[in-house]
Amino acid sequence: MSESNSRSYASLVNPLVKRPVSEPSEGAKLSPYDETLARGQELQQRPYVAAGVRNIQRQHQKHRMTVWERIRYLADSEPTVLYQNWGPNLDGASLVTAIIQIDGRDVAIYGHDFTVRAGSMDATNGKKLAKLFELAAKRHIPLVGLNDSAGAYIPAGVGGLDGYADAFTALRKISGIVPSIMCMFGFNAGGGSYLPRQGSFLIQPRDTFFGLTGPGVVKSVLGEDITPEELGGPDVHSQTGVTDFVVDDEVAALRKVREILKYIPDSNASAPGYQPSSDPADRKTIDIDILLRKAFNSPSGFNTPVDITILIQQLCDHGDYLEIQAERARNTITAFGRMGGNVVGFVANNSAVASGQIDIGAAYKNARFIRFCNLYNIPVMFLEDTTGFLPGSEQEHRGIVQAGRAMLDAIVDLRTPRFLVLVRNAFGGAYASYNNYPTGADFVIALPTTRVAVMGPAGVEYVYKDELKKVRSSLRERIENESLAQQAQGLSADDALQAAEELVNSWAKQQETDLAQRYEREIMNPEEALSLGSISQIVMPDDLRRALTEHLEFCLRHYEPGPLQSVQREFH
Numbered sequence: 001m002s003e004s005n006s007r008s009y010a011s012l013v014n015p016l017v018k019r020p021v022s023e024p025s026e027g028a029k030l031s032p033y034d035e036t037l038a039r040g041q042e043l044q045q046r047p048y049v050a051a052g053v054r055n056i057q058r059q060h061q062k063h064r065m066t067v068w069e070r071i072r073y074l075a076d077s078e079p080t081v082l083y084q085n086w087g088p089n090l091d092g093a094s095l096v097t098a099i100i101q102i103d104g105r106d107v108a109i110y111g112h113d114f115t116v117r118a119g120s121m122d123a124t125n126g127k128k129l130a131k132l133f134e135l136a137a138k139r140h141i142p143l144v145g146l147n148d149s150a151g152a153y154i155p156a157g158v159g160g161l162d163g164y165a166d167a168f169t170a171l172r173k174i175s176g177i178v179p180s181i182m183c184m185f186g187f188n189a190g191g192g193s194y195l196p197r198q199g200s201f202l203i204q205p206r207d208t209f210f211g212l213t214g215p216g217v218v219k220s221v222l223g224e225d226i227t228p229e230e231l232g233g234p235d236v237h238s239q240t241g242v243t244d245f246v247v248d249d250e251v252a253a254l255r256k257v258r259e260i261l262k263y264i265p266d267s268n269a270s271a272p273g274y275q276p277s278s279d280p281a282d283r284k285t286i287d288i289d290i291l292l293r294k295a296f297n298s299p300s301g302f303n304t305p306v307d308i309t310i311l312i313q314q315l316c317d318h319g320d321y322l323e324i325q326a327e328r329a330r331n332t333i334t335a336f337g338r339m340g341g342n343v344v345g346f347v348a349n350n351s352a353v354a355s356g357q358i359d360i361g362a363a364y365k366n367a368r369f370i371r372f373c374n375l376y377n378i379p380v381m382f383l384e385d386t387t388g389f390l391p392g393s394e395q396e397h398r399g400i401v402q403a404g405r406a407m408l409d410a411i412v413d414l415r416t417p418r419f420l421v422l423v424r425n426a427f428g429g430a431y432a433s434y435n436n437y438p439t440g441a442d443f444v445i446a447l448p449t450t451r452v453a454v455m456g457p458a459g460v461e462y463v464y465k466d467e468l469k470k471v472r473s474s475l476r477e478r479i480e481n482e483s484l485a486q487q488a489q490g491l492s493a494d495d496a497l498q499a500a501e502e503l504v505n506s507w508a509k510q511q512e513t514d515l516a517q518r519y520e521r522e523i524m525n526p527e528e529a530l531s532l533g534s535i536s537q538i539v540m541p542d543d544l545r546r547a548l549t550e551h552l553e554f555c556l557r558h559y560e561p562g563p564l565q566s567v568q569r570e571f572h
Contacts, residue, residue, distance in 0.1 A: 047084055050093060051115035059115055063207075064186055065250055067096050067111035067119075070146050073254050074109070075100035082135075083128040092124035093117065094153075097132045099141075102261060108136035111146030114186060118150035121191065126163025130170035136178050140267035143180035144257055145199060147210075151190040164191035171198045175569040176375045178267045181260055183253045184243075187228065189214045197242060200372060200570055201260055201324070203253045204234045204243040238327040241365060246327060263322060263336040263343050264376060269561070271377045272343035277317040281340040281553075282546040285314040289541040292449055302424065302451060302520070307352040308333055308383055311423065315339060315381070315545050321346070324369055329361035334369040336378075340549045342556060345373040347435075348383035351424070356386040358430055359395060363403035370410040372570055377561050379417040379552060382435040385424045387456050408433040414440060417555035419548060422446035422526065422535065427456045437534060443551045444535045447544070451524040452534075460512075460519040471511045478504045 030038060048068065051059075059066050071079055079098035094117040097110045110132055112119030136143045152160030168191075171180070175198065182199035188210035196202055196210070204210070211232030218224050218231065229235065237243035247253050265272045288311055295304040312335060313319045321337035330353040335346045347366050349356035358366075373380050389395075389404055411433065419442060420435045431452060435441050446452070453459055461468065479500045486496035529535045539547045 043084070047081065047093070047096065047113075051113070055115035062186070063249075064114070064148070066115055067113045067146060067148065070111055070183075070185075070250070070254060071096065071098065071100065071109065073251070074102055074144070074257060076104065077101060079109070083131055092122070092128055094119045094149075095121070095125040095128055097128050099135075102144075102258060105261065105266065106139070106141045107144055107261070108132055108139075108141055109144045109146070112149040112192075114148045114150075117153060119148050119186075120150050120153035121160050121163045121167075122153045122156040123159035123163045123166070126166030129163075129167040133167075133170040133174050137174040137267075140178060140269055142178055142261065142264065142266055143174070143199070145180065145182040145196055146185065147182060147188055147192060147196045148185040149188055149192040151188070151192050161191075164195065167191075167195055168198065171195065172569070175200075175571070176268060179264045179372075179376055181257050183250075183257065184208050184210050185250060185253075187214070193232075198571075200264075201244045202237075202242065203245045203247060203256050204237060205247050205249050205253050206234060207249075209233060210237075238325070241325060241328050241361070241368070244325050259322060264378075268375050268377065271556075275317075275338060275341050277338065277341045279317040281549040284542045285311075285545045286542050288314050288544055292447070292541050296449060302449075305352040305355070306385060306424065308348040308350045308356075308385060308423070311383060311544075312337060312346050312348060315346075315548065316344075317341065325365055329359070329365045331356055331359065332362035332366055334365060339381075339545070339552055342552060343378055344552065345369065345378045345380045346383065347380060349386040349423075351385045354390070356425070357388060357390040358386060358404065358407070359390040360398055360400050360403040363389075363400070363407040367403075367406040367410040368571065370407070370414060374410070374414050374416055375570060377416055377559075379555065380414060380419070380435070381548065382418070382420045382441075384420060384422050384426045384431070384434055386427075386430050386434075387425050388428050388430040404429075404433065408439075411435050412439050415561070417442050417552065417559055419551065420444045421539075421544070421548070422450040422452060422529075424449050424451060425456065426450065426452040428454055442555055443548075445537050445539045445547060446526040446529065446535045447541055448526075448538055449541075450526040450529075450535075451520065452526055452529050453524045456524075457516060457519070459523065460516050463519055463523060464515045467515055468512065471508055475504055475508060478507070 051066065056066055065073070079100040081096065081098045083092070083097045094113050095110060096113055100107055100109050110129060133143065152164060154160065156163075174180075180199040180201075182196035182202045184196060184202065184204045186208060188196075190212060193210045193212055209228035209232045215226050215228055215231055218226055234243055234246040238246050245256050247256055262275075263272055291306065291310055295306050296302065298304050309323075312321055312333065316337035316339060321335045323333065323335040325334060331350055333346065333348040333350050335348075337344055337346060347370060349358070370380060372378075389400060414435075418435055418440065422445070424447070426434070433439070437444055455462065479497070482500035482503055483493075483496045486499050487493060491499060526535060526538060530538065537547075
């Protein structure tokens with residue numbers, strides 16, 4: 001961030017006012033030409049000076065910036081303000097539309113001016129937004145929204161609703177053409193919630209609210225007492241996937257906008273910017289080796305939880321990555337990072353949470369992120385370590401089949417370079433639906449720690465059912481024989497029976513353990529997958545970054561965005 005953008009812009013003076021409106025000296029009369037210039041200057045300056053000191057003070061008392069302060073914080077230089085519509089009833093005045101530059105990139109931006117009519121929407125506002133969205137798509141530039149609105153302007157009647165409808169439609173039409181980043185400020189309800197959630201990413205600071213209705217409506221309709229935070233605060237929306245990033249305050253939200261822009265392209269016709277890195281592409285990922293060594297040498301062995309974010313950190317240039325929806329469905333991780341200077345999307349099972357099992361939240365979280373990467377030419381790295389989809393009636397009743405299908409569809413539709421690393425567990429339907437050669441992967445590799453099979457450890461019951469049946473059917477006879485042997489050594493009948501049961505049960509447990517280990521050796525290892533071509537090679541943990549970066553660079557050298565299978569948007 002430039003030095004100018006590190007300053008605070010909270011003041012009673014609009015940072016974008018060029019000069020005060022000129023006024024004639026007392027008794028002087030302007031010529032017709034000068035009158036037209038003065039009127040033009042007044043119209044030019046009206047959006048900047050309309051709020052007045054009192055309204056700016058009210059905004060600052062709420063610890064909120066004005067729309068102009070927010071824009072100035074983001075912009076490298078003065079914005080090019082567009083569509084400065086002002087009607088007799090301040091039509092259009094509560095919304096600012098502009099083109100700005102952020103780190104040298106052209107960005108379309110809009111922001112509600114809460115100091116003017118509480119940032120409410122009318123028909124003119126909707127048309128302004130529609131024009132801005134169309135411009136962004138036509139010129140292939142990203143969109144940023146600074147949302148701070150009380151909703152539709154009630155005196156405008158149905159015009160306020162028409163305004164939102166215009167904006168909804170226009171934003172949907174550009175979804176999948178240009179990416180968009182939305183910030184939520186203040187208290188937003190109704191259409192003020194729908195509109196920003198149409199964006200690619202949504203940032204919500206603490207102490208803000210948005211929802212279809214406010215607490216007052218909930219109270220009047222349902223009789224339910226509920227606070228704004230409980231109804232539509234960041235703790236709520238971050239768990240449902242409505243909010244992608246939770247930040248502390250407005251400044252953090254604006255900084256997050258800049259951070260996201262570093263990872264995304266201008267449009268679906270381009271790729272994210274390359275950023276040269278001093279981190280060698282062939283750097284040894286020693287920490288991955290250390291992590292796995294400690295995990296697998298622990299008493300729980302193959303069942304030891306592994307924090308997959310450590311692997312992502314090790315793979316990325318200088319360990320930097322940006323996690324998306326970090327507070328939701330932690331059993332899966334979605335993130336942007338760079339490898340060898342190239343932007344990569346990561347989709348990774350996190351066995352440190354719920355064994356990395358894929359539930360409804362994880363499936364939809366993955367699907368949405370994968371669709372974004374597909375549309376905007378971002379390669380995807382899949383890191384697989386899951387025992388499968390989460391079973392149970394609760395998941396089935398809520399539609400785990402539909403959620404899993406949404407994820408699978410997103411994976412099958414992927415046109416960008418895509419890679420699969422089998423870290424450890426890859427079983428059943430989870431393996432079959434999680435990016436592999438049949439679903440279109442470009443490169444599939446496995447660590448030596450991989451266990452890949454139709455079923456996990458429970459599969460021993462099917463593969464070695466005859467051996468297990470033989471062991472279990474012999475228990476009674478063995479106990480009887482061992483009991484007699486113990487009695488022959490002088491034990492009482494009861495003591496002999498107890499000793500026999502302990503000895504035989506211990507023997508049976510060891511037999512089942514031996515079969516389980518045999519199952520892991522013979523069935524759950526990556527050898528069969530390697531022999532069948534399901535994976536291309538075994539890679540050592542400390543060599544993972546080199547192997548992936550080399551193949552990533554190869555794929556990108558020959559990548560050209562192909563046609564989508566059909567018209568696709570960012571949301572399923």
